[in-house]
Structure formats: structure tokens, C-alpha cells
Amino acid sequence: MKRILIVEDSGTMRSLIASTLEELGEPVKIDEAENGFEALRLLPRNAYDLILTDINMPDINGLELVSFVKRDERYAGIPLVIVSTEGSERDRDKGLELGADAYMVKPFDPDGMRTLVIDLLGRGARSGDEG
Amino acid sequence: MAARRKRRTAASKAQAEFVSEAEEILERMRNDFGLLAESLVGSGEADPEIVNSLFRSAHSLKGLSGMFGQEAMSELAHHLEDILDRLRMGRATLDRRALGLFDESVTLSAAALEKVGDEDAAEGLAETIADLIGRIEQWNDAPEASRGEGPDVDLPDSILRALTEYEEHRLHANVAQGRGIYLVDATFEIAAFEDGLQEIQGAIREVGEVLSTLPSPSGAPGSQIRFSLLTAADLPPDTLRERLELAPDAMTIARLPEGLAPESASADAPDVSDQPARDASAPAAPDETLKSISDTVRVDIRKLDELMNLVGELAIQRSALSQIANRLAQDPATSRVGQDLVKVQKTLERKLQELQGSVLDVRMVPLRQVFDKLTRVVRRLRLDQEKEVRLEIRGADTELDKLIVEELVDPLMHVVRNAFDHAIEPVAEREAAGKPAEGCIQVVASQRGNDVLISVSDDGRGIDVEKVRRRAIEVGLVSEETELGRSDILDLIFHPGLSTREEVTETSGRGVGMDVVRSNIGALGGLVDVKSEEGRGSTITIMLPITLAIIRALIVGVGPHRFAVPLNSIRETLLLDPDQLQRTEGRELMNLRGDALPLRRLDDEFRLGLEEPDKAYVVVLGVGDARLGLIVDRLEGQQDTVIKPIQGPVATVRGVAGATELGDGGAVLVLDVSALVEDVVRKGELRE
Numbered sequence: 180m181k182r183i184l185i186v187e188d189s190g191t192m193r194s195l196i197a198s199t200l201e202e203l204g205e206p207v208k209i210d211e212a213e214n215g216f217e218a219l220r221l222l223p224r225n226a227y228d229l230i231l232t233d234i235n236m237p238d239i240n241g242l243e244l245v246s247f248v249k250r251d252e253r254y255a256g257i258p259l260v261i262v263s264t265e266g267s268e269r270d271r272d273k274g275l276e277l278g279a280d281a282y283m284v285k286p287f288d289p290d291g292m293r294t295l296v297i298d299l300l301g302r303g304a305r306s307g308d309e310g
Numbered sequence: 311m312a313a314r315r316k317r318r319t320a321a322s323k324a325q326a327e328f329v330s331e332a333e334e335i336l337e338r339m340r341n342d343f344g345l346l347a348e349s350l351v352g353s354g355e356a357d358p359e360i361v362n363s364l365f366r367s368a369h370s371l372k373g374l375s376g377m378f379g380q381e382a383m384s385e386l387a388h389h390l391e392d393i394l395d396r397l398r399m400g401r402a403t404l405d406r407r408a409l410g411l412f413d414e415s416v417t418l419s420a421a422a423l424e425k426v427g428d429e430d431a432a433e434g435l436a437e438t439i440a441d442l443i444g445r446i447e448q449w450n451d452a453p454e455a456s457r458g459e460g461p462d463v464d465l466p467d468s469i470l471r472a473l474t475e476y477e478e479h480r481l482h483a484n485v486a487q488g489r490g491i492y493l494v495d496a497t498f499e500i501a502a503f504e505d506g507l508q509e510i511q512g513a514i515r516e517v518g519e520v521l522s523t524l525p526s527p528s529g530a531p532g533s534q535i536r537f538s539l540l541t542a543a544d545l546p547p548d549t550l551r552e553r554l555e556l557a558p559d560a561m562t563i564a565r566l567p568e569g570l571a572p573e574s575a576s577a578d579a580p581d582v583s584d585q586p587a588r589d590a591s592a593p594a595a596p597d598e599t600l601k602s603i604s605d606t607v608r609v610d611i612r613k614l615d616e617l618m619n620l621v622g623e624l625a626i627q628r629s630a631l632s633q634i635a636n637r638l639a640q641d642p643a644t645s646r647v648g649q650d651l652v653k654v655q656k657t658l659e660r661k662l663q664e665l666q667g668s669v670l671d672v673r674m675v676p677l678r679q680v681f682d683k684l685t686r687v688v689r690r691l692r693l694d695q696e697k698e699v700r701l702e703i704r705g706a707d708t709e710l711d712k713l714i715v716e717e718l719v720d721p722l723m724h725v726v727r728n729a730f731d732h733a734i735e736p737v738a739e740r741e742a743a744g745k746p747a748e749g750c751i752q753v754v755a756s757q758r759g760n761d762v763l764i765s766v767s768d769d770g771r772g773i774d775v776e777k778v779r780r781r782a783i784e785v786g787l788v789s790e791e792t793e794l795g796r797s798d799i800l801d802l803i804f805h806p807g808l809s810t811r812e813e814v815t816e817t818s819g820r821g822v823g824m825d826v827v828r829s830n831i832g833a834l835g836g837l838v839d840v841k842s843e844e845g846r847g848s849t850i851t852i853m854l855p856i857t858l859a860i861i862r863a864l865i866v867g868v869g870p871h872r873f874a875v876p877l878n879s880i881r882e883t884l885l886l887d888p889d890q891l892q893r894t895e896g897r898e899l900m901n902l903r904g905d906a907l908p909l910r911r912l913d914d915e916f917r918l919g920l921e922e923p924d925k926a927y928v929v930v931l932g933v934g935d936a937r938l939g940l941i942v943d944r945l946e947g948q949q950d951t952v953i954k955p956i957q958g959p960v961a962t963v964r965g966v967a968g969a970t971e972l973g974d975g976g977a978v979l980v981l982d983v984s985a986l987v988e989d990v991v992r993k994g995e996l997r998e
Contacts (some may be wrong), residue, residue, distance in 0.1 A: 189374060191324070192373065216503075223500055235369050242472045246471065264370070266391075269475045273471065273473075277472060285377060286376040
């Protein structure tokens with residue numbers, strides 16, 4: 180079963196993203212982290228197939244998390260999506276430069292998110308097969 | 311059809327979740343605006359951390375309300391976010407007008423939130439919101455302060471690349487202020503990095519600012535994580551290293567503080583106009599002095615205690631006055647002046663109540679601060695134990711006396727931990743029992759009159775009543791023959807002899823130290839009660855008075871003695887009908903609407919050795935579901951009392967909570983109702 184990590188400080192937003200992903204058409208296991216610290220603790224414990232993260236968070240922010248994930252060889256291969264309310268374009272571009280695979284603006288369209296996630300999960304699986 | 315209904319329920323649940331989170335955000339913003347106004351008055355400048363926290367709140371509110379189709383609210387939050395962004399980026403200066411706009415925005419957002427789901431009402435607000443947005447736009451139209459180019463800072467690319475726009479701005483602002491920029495490295499075990507990291511962040515904040523906290527792969531395999539903390543401080547490198555107790559190689563210098571720089575550091579610092587708030591040479595904001603923006607003051611709680619005590623003393627004098635007035639009014643010779651005095655005394659009573667209310671109001675704080683701690687603890691437990699448990703919290707806005715809130719932390723934490731550790735089963739066991747894998751602990755607070763109810767419910771294994779009973783027999787707490795109802799047995803978990811035993815706690819699903827919980831809550835004048843269903847879960851209910859400062863009590867009399875009984879534990883009072891009195895096994899009972907009510911004579915309870923009166927009253931006391939009838943000779947009316955602790959031998963008498971002074975100057979003992987009821991429960995007189 181595919182395992183997805185959602186990093187988001189808003190509880191409501193986490194549930195919304197989680198319920199969107201529960202209807203992917205294939206069963207997925209979803210872990211939720213309320214902040215960057217929790218994400219850092221969860222990462223080494225489970226093998227994730229996808230990470231979705233917000234940018235504006237207390238303690239460590241989304242960019243710092245993306246930078247960490249993409250610089251650590253254990254996690255660098257996990258597809259990562261930034262899901263963030265429209266804000267600084269510079270931050271968004273920086274996220275992509277740091278290696279985020281996609282960017283989604285909140286409010287997001289659930290179908291759009293599912294399409295993107297299915298695509299990224301498939302890509303991850305293929306590269307996994309090859310490796 | 312069913313699927314549609316399910317979806318609709320899910321949607322309304324999500325909406326309720328949105329409303330409650332939005333309320334929390336608005337509450338946080340209100341707090342932050344208060345702090346902001348305060349920090350302006352205190353230091354004359356806006357605290358960047360508060361401004362950034364406000365920006366994050368507005369940003370979250372924009373995203374959330376947008377997600378739920380609340381266009382007007384989202385638009386308003388968006389404009390608010392714009393103001394805050396300009397402020398945090400140093401592109402505008404905080405003034406009185408901006409503070410006014412913040413205030414209006416939060417109030418209006420809260421009003422809009424109340425109207426969610428009611429489209430007509432929401433439309434009525436749309437115009438007001440549009441007007442406010444117009445004024446925010448005007449404020450935002452003011453020319454931006456110019457921003458210089460970023461200074462040269464010797465930082466690795468990996469750090470610079472991960473800085474948000476705001477973090478970059480803070481970096482430049484700190485350089486402009488002549489602070490040194492350092493990179494502090496710290497490595498921790500990944501399982502427990504949070505405390506260590508927060509410690510070092512706290513130490514940095516004492517002398518400067520943490521600009522960014524970047525986690526990095528440790529290089530070492532597996533269990534460690536490294537953090538690079540981008541730090542700004544006025545201190546020279548050696549002093550900072552010493553303050554943070556760092557190893558020599560754990561800190562690198564990106565830029566020396568001004569004055570220490572080998573070359574003239576000010577040469578490449580940006581124009582001072584970048585930092586109008588900090589720099590004395592920057593032009594002051596026209597006509598808007600910051601003198602009186604805040605109207606809040608911080609007060610030591612002890613001063614409030616003194617004030618409360620004085621109000622209590624006044625209340626006592628007032629009742630003395632009332633008694634004199636009544637005597638005068640009843641005497642024909644003085645009845646006119648007596649009646650006048652009664653009137654004055656009534657007004658005085660009303661005003662005193664208002665005064666009391668105002669002082670109490672100042673002491674009240676929301677339970678949120680305790681609940682936030684619970685959330686953190688459960689989150690930590692969840693990670694440590696790999697148990698799937700969800701914590702649901704409701705009623706965090708319920709307010710209690712600050713002193714009670716502080717004393718509540720430990721017992722409440724204990725109850726929640728017990729639920730997590732012992733009540734919620736491991737995932738495999740839950741699945742085998744047909745339960746959802748994720749356990750749930752609900753903490754709900756609500757106000758009932760002058761009490762606050764806090765319940766902690768879990769959907770775990772529940773308490774094995776039979777095991778508790780057997781254990782109680784084993785330790786000699788009850789005898790084999792004692793007939794115990796279900797709730798009596800459950801109540802035994804609060805007994806010291808039982809609840810501290812590890813073996814019971816492991817198997818019964820409830821943990822250690824419930825006796826401590828009950829005595830702590832009892833000391834606050836509160837009550838604890840438990841309900842449990844095997845296999846389905848348990849609920850621990852804590853009932854607390856809103857304040858300890860003043861307690862309304864019923865004064866009862868037996869023979870020449872008088873006692874005060876806290877009104878919050880009295881369910882009703884009755885005239886004792888001797889025909890209803892039954893005696894079994896030397897104990898007295900009466901029938902109260904079909905239930906057997908165990909009775910106690912206050913006279914016997916304290917061995918006063920008085921004669922039985924012709925007429926007697928029953929004061930029905932309640933602790934949770936348990937009831938006890940206290941037989942007294944007289945009911946002498948209600949009074950506000952300030953309970954004082956007593957010293958000496960009486961202090962150890964069970965059933966006495968303290969002493970208080972009455973209006974006529976006499977001192978009486980205040981009964982400890984929970985102890986009295988507990989004794990009856992323990993003796994097995996209460997049945998279901």
C-alpha cells in the first residue's frame with residue numbers, strides 16, 4: 180500500500196487533503212504531521228511514497244523541509260508537492276528550485292490534486308522498479 | 311442515497327471543523343494584536359515575531375476560508391495579510407490606523423464566521439466587509455519604504471537557497487542594525503531532538519534572533535539529525551559561543567557585528583531608511599504617537615487575590631449590616647430607619663456583586679492553555695509508543711480562575727496519559743475487537759452555572775469491574791459479602807489502597823494515582839467521577855467551581871453549632887419526614903423518589919452528642935452520581951464565603967475543608983462534601 184505524508188499546521192486543511200487522497204481509487208496509508216518537527220521524526224520511521232507540505236508553518240517552514248528532504252539521499256527520491264495558499268511567488272519558485280516536484284495552490288481542486296498525486300505515485304513506482 | 315447522505319454529513323463535519331479552527335485563529339490574532347500594541351508601548355517598536363505570527367494567521371485564514379467558499383472572509387483576510395506582509399517586510403510602519411483596521415477586520419471576520427451557512431445574513435455583511443477592504447486598500451496605497459539591495463553575507467549556498475523571502479528580509483534587517491550573523495550547528499538524536507533544539511533556540515533568543523532553522527542530513531548513518539541555526543546577535547563570536555556553550559567548531563561567522571568588523575561594516579550596510587522603527591534618525595511617523603495605543607496592563611495574580619479577599623471581607627460586613635437592618639426594621643420603634651437601611655443595604659449588595667463579578671472576570675483565563683499542553687503530550691506519546699490515538703478537544707474557550715487552571719494541569723494530564731497508556735488498546739487488539747484502528751480520546755469542557763465540567767472520554771477497553779472488585783477484596787478494602795453496585799466498584803479506583811497498585815492498573819485499563827487526581831481536584835473544591843463500559847471505554851468527569859475565591863454556601867445548624875456547606879454540591883433540601891426513615895444494619899436510609907438515599911446525622915458525624923430535634927431537614931449532597939442526605943436541625947440561609955485554611959488539630963479532621971467567617975462575626979467550619987460522600991461510598995451503602 181502506498182504511504183503518504185501530509186505536513187500542514189491547519190487541522191482542517193489536513194483532514195481536507197487526507198479525505199481528498201482517500202478517494203484516489205487505490206488504498207493509501209496517510210500520515211499527518213502538524214509541523215516540520217513531527218515530519219522530521221516520522222520520515223526515518225516509515226517509507227513514504229509521497230510528501231505534501233505547506234510552506235508557512237511555525238518552527239521549521241516548508242522550504243527548510245524541502246531542502247532537508249532533497250539533500251538527504253534516503254529521502255531525495257520521494258516525490259514532494261508543496262501545497263500552499265497563494266503567497267510569495269519567490270518562495271514558491273525557491274521551493275521548486277530546491278527540488279519540489281510540484282506546486283499546488285490552496286484552495287485546491289480535489290480532482291486536480293488526485294490526478295497530480297496519482298501521476299507522482301506512478302512515477303515514484305516506476306523509478307523504484309528501475310532501481 | 312446513503313452515500314450522498316454520508317458525503318453531506320462529512321461536508322457539514324468539515325464545515326464545523328473549519329468554523330472552530332477559524333475561531334481559534336481569530337482568537338490567536340486578537341491575542342497577538344494585544345501583544346503587538348503592548349510591545350509598541352513598551353519598546354516603541356513592533357516585535358517582528360508577533361507581526362510574523364499575525365501574518366501566518368491571516369495567511370491561514372485566507373486559505374481556509376477560500377477552501378470553504380467563504381469569498382468575502384477570504385478576501386478580507388487577503389487584504390489583512392497584505393498589510394501584515396508590508397509590516398513584517400519592513401515596507402511600512404505600524405500606526406494607529408493600521409491597529410484600528412486590524413481590530414475591525416478581526417471583529418468583522420468573527421461576525422462573518424457566525425453567519426457561515428446562513429447566506430442571507432452573510433450577504434448583509436458583504437457591504438460592511440467591502441467598505442473595510444476599501445479602507446485597507448487606502449492604507450496599503452501609501453508609498454512603500456524603499457528597500458536597499460541585500461548585503462554581502464558569507465553563508466553557504468544551501469542555507470541561502472532555503473530562506474523564505476521573509477527570512478531573507480530579517481537577515482538584511484539584522485545586518486542593517488549592525489548585528490553579527492552566525493551559523494550555529496547542533497546535532498541531536500532524531501528520536502529526541504525537540505527539547506535540545508528548543509533549548510538552544512531559547513538561548514539564542516535571549517541574546518538575538520533565530521533567523522532560520524535548517525535541518526540537514528547528519529552525514530552519520532541513521533539516528534542523528536543536524537540543524538543549522540542562522541543566528542543574529544549583537545555579541546562578538548567568543549561571547550556568543552560561551553553563552554550557548556558551544557564547541558569551537560560548532561559555530562561559523564558569516565558576518566561580524568558592527569565595530570568588530572575588520573573592514574568598515576557600515577559601508578555596505580543598506581540605507582537606514584530600510585529600518586524606520588529601529589533607527590532614531592529615521593523620521594517619526596507623523597502625528598501618530600504610540601503612547602496610548604494599548605489599554606492593557608499586566609497584574610500580579612497575588613494583587614488580585616488581595617483584591618478578592620477585600621471584596622470577600624466587604625461581603626461579610628455587608629451581611630452583618632443586613633442583619634442589623636432587619637433587626638431595626640422589625641422593631642416598631644426603629645422600623646422606619648430600619649427599612650431605609652434595608653434599602654441601602656440591598657443597593658450595596660448589588661454593587662458588591664458587580665464588583666465581585668468584575669474582579670472574578672479579570673482572573674478568568676480560557677482552558678486553552680491547558681488543552682494545548684495535552685495536545686503536545688499526546689502528540690509526543692503517539693510518536694513514542696506508535697499507538698494510533700486521536701485527541702479531540704472541545705470547549706477550549708471555557709474560562710476558569712487562573713489559579714485553578716494552573717492546578718488543573720497535572721491531574722488532567724494524568725487522566726489523559728492514563729487513557730493513552732492503559733485504556734486505548736494496541737492496534738491489533740482493537741482490530742480484533744472490531745474497533746477502528748485509531749483510538750480516540752475526547753476532552754470536552756463546558757460551563758454549568760458556577761461550575762465547569764471537563765470530561766475525558768476514551769473508546770478503549772473500559773474498566774474490568776470484576777477485577778477491581780476482586781482486587782478490593784484482596785487488599786481488604788471491602789469484604790466478600792459487601793454488595794456493591796457497578797458505580798460503587800468503579801469509584802474504588804480512586805481509593806489509594808487500590809489505584810496505586812500497578813497490577814490492577816495494567817489489567818483494569820485505568821492507571822496509577824487516580825487517588826491523587828481525586829485529592830488534587832478535591833483540594834480545588836472540585837469533584838471527580840468515573841463511568842465505564844467494558845470494551846467500549848471510560849469517561850472521567852471533573853467538576854470544578856469557576857473560582858475558589860468566593861463560594862456560595864448554605865449555613866446549616868445542629869444544636870448550638872453551625873456549618874457551611876458549599877452550594878455547588880447541594881442537590882436539594884427537604885424537610886425530614888420521620889415516616890420515611892428506615893433503619894437497616896444500624897444505618898439510616900430514606901426513600902427519595904424511589905431511590906434509597908443513605909443518611910448521615912451531622913450530629914453523629916462530628917460526635918457532637920446532641921439530642922434529636924423535633925424537626926429536621928435533609929440536605930441532599932451530590933458527588934457525581936453518588937448522593938448522601940445530611941440531617942441537620944436548621945437551614946439558616948445562603949452566604950458568600952471566603953474559605954480560609956485552618957491550622958491545628960481540626961485541620962486533620964476528615965470532612966472539614968476549612969473555615970469561614972459569617973456576617974454576624976461568628977466563624978464556622980466549611981464541610982468537605984466529597985470526603986463525606988466518599989466515606990459512604992466506601993462503606994458500600996450506595997447502590998445503583
